[in-house]
Amino acid sequence: MNWHIVDYRMIWYTADDHIQHVEWQNSLRERFPELFPKYHVHILVARGWQLLIEELLTGIQLIVHERGIVVRVYRVQESALGGLWFRCVGADDMVQALIRGAASSALCVCERCGGPGKACLYKRWCKVLCDEHFFEWVEQMHQQQDEIAHRVRSL
């Protein structure tokens, strides 16, 4: 298998995932313009969690409209411990409850395919994955280690 490794956390897995991710990020800014500040916002989640994030943003936008509050989302990513890390300012109790709900749902959703997942630990990394994608991830980690070892040997 030929993996395109974008960064060490492998958020995007393949080149195609990376392109899809950029398009998805842009579509979020168009769909939820009030929730994002003008400058660059980091939204780094893999494909399996994208629906969950869209539902969360839709819920936040509804509350923003109903209650007339201002919420700005600054960072959305997978945390180092494998959970959803969602940072914003202006969140009232209802928005905070929505975020907590999404974060706890994310712990049961494979970040790669969106199917039922569970927290998986490999070496010092933790990710939420289904069984199939856990084995794939381990394979990717091995391949990446081989590539790094090869690069070090050729120095």
Ligand SMILES: [Zn+2]
């Ligand atoms: Zn999966």
